[in-house]
Amino acid sequence: MNLGRLRGLIWKESVQILRDPSALAIAFVLPLFLLLLFGYGVSLNAEHVPIGVVAEHPNPQTETFVGTLRHSRYFDVHELPSLAAAGAAMAQHEIRGFVWMRSDFARQTLGPGPGTIGVALNGVDANTARLVQGYLTQSWQIWLAQQQQEQGAAPALPVAAQTRIWFNPALRSRDYLVPGLIAVIMTLIGALLTALVVAREWERGTMEALMASPVTMAEILVGKLLPYFVLGMGGMALSVGLAVTLFAVPLRGSLLVLAGASALFLLVALGMGLLISSLARNQFVAGQISIVVTFLPAFILSGFIFDIRSMPTVIQGITHILPARYFVSILQTVFLAGDVWAVILPDAGALAMMAVFFLGVTLLRSRKRLD
Incomplete structure (x- = not known):
């Protein structure tokens, strides 16, 4: 891997991101919109x-x-x-x-x-x-x-139960929903944005120009991965900041742990987006595949809204292959309970294996050929 060519590819991709309003909108405007929509508009509580x-x-x-x-x-x-x-x-x-x-x-x-x-x-x-x-x-x-x-009568029952709610004593559904929503947002930023942008390059012919250059496929993939990784982490920082300041969701765990888990999940999402773009070189097709394969499972089967343990056994088994399941578990643990390593380490290990799998398959699947 030539570092000079890699720096040139990263610079070229960074300039392209800055000149692309849709990429910046997906990374920063979409998280703001979704957080406001779900934070204020969706509630699992029944009041009034x-x-x-x-x-x-x-x-x-x-x-x-x-x-x-x-x-x-x-x-x-x-x-x-x-x-x-x-x-x-x-x-x-x-x-x-x-x-x-x-x-x-x-x-x-x-x-x-x-x-x-x-x-x-x-x-x-x-x-x-x-x-x-x-x-x-x-x-x-x-x-x-x-x-x-x-x-002045004696109580009907000899024992009076005193209930204590752990981790979310106010029983605010917002404290439960907003951390899970961050996983959905990161899925959109990582998978959808990467798949659309790379597919757009195939449509415009700029990918063919890269194929004709001396750069290797590993350099092309890393050159596209790093700028969108930084963009995704920026969207993650915005989402966490809004969750803590605007919605007053407690952050009881470590920011370092949160950043590390977010980086792992973002690598998984970027790997999925690159893999989708290598299979579908049309923006419309890539967008549809990204929504069906990444966004909808992350929304429905990750535990973001619906409890996984209440799902049928077969569906519970399917959730084990979804990256968002593990990231939602980490987010809700770090935000509401703290650094519970018995939960964080297995989930982070699953995300690391998935990141290696998707990035490895993408590298093996990508070739400097136009067919």
Whole structure:
């Protein structure tokens, strides 16, 4: 490998990047857009859910329970006169469910036996229905504990559970989504940008000029790899900075560990992009292949939004060949838990092997031929 020719190729690629608005947009504008879109527009929490309340015989007990629901950030309470009105409101999507307190609600709650309420939920969105059910159960238990304390009665259960949430005590879905989104952004920057730019060179004929020059394929690949690696790390730095400052996502791990894992994943993504460009020399085809092979799996099967352990066994096996799975795991660990080496080292090892594989296959697949 001739260092003089390599410096010339790196300079030529760097100038081409600076003159290409689309490359800079993918590296810096696209991360900003996606972070704003997902950070503010996507939430896995259910808050301010419209819920109906039907009290057949209003009394102080029903009022205090309704007050417990009103003071919760999870509910917007709508008091309704009857079960028929509540059913009609839920059918018209005015409320997501309703709580029914029977006429003997006060006697049940003040008596020796357990009090009961009726709850009906719209189960079309099963995930939201489960969340609302959990929130209602929690509100009910809090109200019962308050009533027992006011009456001076012994608690119904001899043991009171105290729950502690680790790593994300505020249960903010943004703290979970934003680190995973960085993996999707890095996939787009690495694979899509590299595949499109190299395919564009084939279309314009500049790659043929390189083929006719004395440079080797290894020099061509390294000359294209290094500038886009620097560009990708710049996009990574922008994404991490926005995550910490704009979205207040905690970064409990080491920046050095984060940078090292990001470099490994970026090498994998660049290797995939170069391999796609060597197979598809058309920008449209290369873009479609990049989206199907890299972006969609990173979005759906990496654990970014959907829990891998809840997927079918076959799909769980497929996720082991996806680089984004390991990078999402590293990002969520470094951001939310810290430098947990039992998680980071195996995932980083998998990324290193994938980087060697994709870059090696790209080098073996690339030849100084036009066919």
